[in-house]
Amino acid sequence: MVRRLLLGFVWLLFVFLLLQLAGFVFYQFVVSRPISGYGYPTGLEQPHAELGYHYQPNFSARFKGTAYQHILIETNPQGFRDADFAPRSGEGPRLAVLGDSVVLGPGVEADERFTGCLDEPATARAASAVQSAAPSAQSLDWRVLNLGVHAYSFGHYVKLAELDFLGAEPDAVLLGITLNDFAPMQSVGPARRARRQAEGWHKPEWIARIQARIGRTYAARFLDELDTRLRYALLSADEREAYHTTWMRTVVEAWQQDENRERFATRLDQFTDLIEQRGLPLGIVLFPELNALSDPETFDGPRQQVRALLEARDLDYCDPYDDFARQPDLDALFLVRDSVHYTPRGHQLLCEAIERCLEVGTLADLAEASSPGR
Secondary structure (H helix, E strand, C coil): CHHHHHHHHHHHHHHHHHHHHHHHHHHHCCCCCCCCCCCCCCCCEEEECCCEEEECCCCEEECCCCCCCCCEEECCCCCCCCCCCCCCCCCCCEEEEEECHHHHCCCCCHHHCHHHHHCCCHHHHHHHHHHCCCCCCCCCCCEEEEEECCCCCHHHHHHHHHCHHHHCCCCEEEEEECCCCCCCCCCCHHHHHHHHHHHCCCCCHHHHHHHHHHHCCHHHHHHHHHHHHHHHHCCCCCCCCCHHHHHHHHHHHHCCCHHHHHHHHHHHHHHHHHHHHCCCCEEEEECCCHHHHHCHHHHCHHHHHHHHHHHHCCCCEECCHHHHHCCCCHHHHECCCCCCCECHHHHHHHHHHHHHHHHHCCCHHHHHHCCCCC
16 A cells, blocks of 8 residues: 555656756757747735725735746835835836736736836936937936736726825826726725625635645646646637737727726826826826737727827827837737737837837826926
8 A cells, every 4th residue: 555655756756857947948958939928926915995906015926827837026115016116215206007908918027017117217218218219318317117917907997096105205107008998996806805805704815825836837837837828729709819919899888988088087087186186197008908909990099099098198208119119029018818918028119118108298197297307
């Protein structure tokens, strides 16, 4: 009996080591580009009385999706993926960048996001522009603070403003708009999970952490990748349509509903009123989406409606759509099988587009706020 158990254990160990080796070859030597998603780390979210959910302060873990486990996500004492918001000696005006997962930057390192690019010293950006043969851009003499949280929508942005940005204490605000920001803040997935966690039984955190550790092994990642590819191969042509294309079709349909348009407009007015009451310069950036770039006739309606709402209120905004549309390889700007979140190249292009908007005056209030002596 003992001998059989020992042989069984040795066999399982052999299989595990074999899978570990296969996973190592697959990921380290890039035999094939992984197609699985990024996955937010276990324990990142926590219930929040006003926001519904927020990130754990001083949290540190890696994305758990098989393709992005090498990327670290760390939060500061205020619960954002950024350095501590405490004032630094000699810093310039503070620019708070609000938004959802596009601002958070899943699938990329923290310093690869467009906010990291905007936060670079002017001398470093000028050297980078010379190397890339890009036109010189307006110097941004401020400290950029990243307040991105995945699945946040306009209701969350209003609440953040009401809560004085949870310690960010900005001198100016840049709001990033994703096309589904009309969603009620209590309806997004993380908020529902937070309510379930607060109201009833949930998986003990120690079990979740053990599962997360196992999931980080090459063997587990490789099996997950094989499962993803097998399920994808068995889908019909209609089912094989990319998840985010399906998501974008839902967004297009949602923008045709009066309720969603009115909610978006109401929250926009509430937010801009709060910012105006605090005397903060405000700029808005519209995040380009792959489907709207590649098939504007089908998917570009929501962006046009958002532009109309902003223009009717005479709000400063930057729309990098044309900057992205001119690129020869649109897929290189977005994560694999993802039409919303950017690669490092996509973030760099977004940064360059925002700097161009500052230079040409479409973000006039922010450009003035960054000027010396303001």
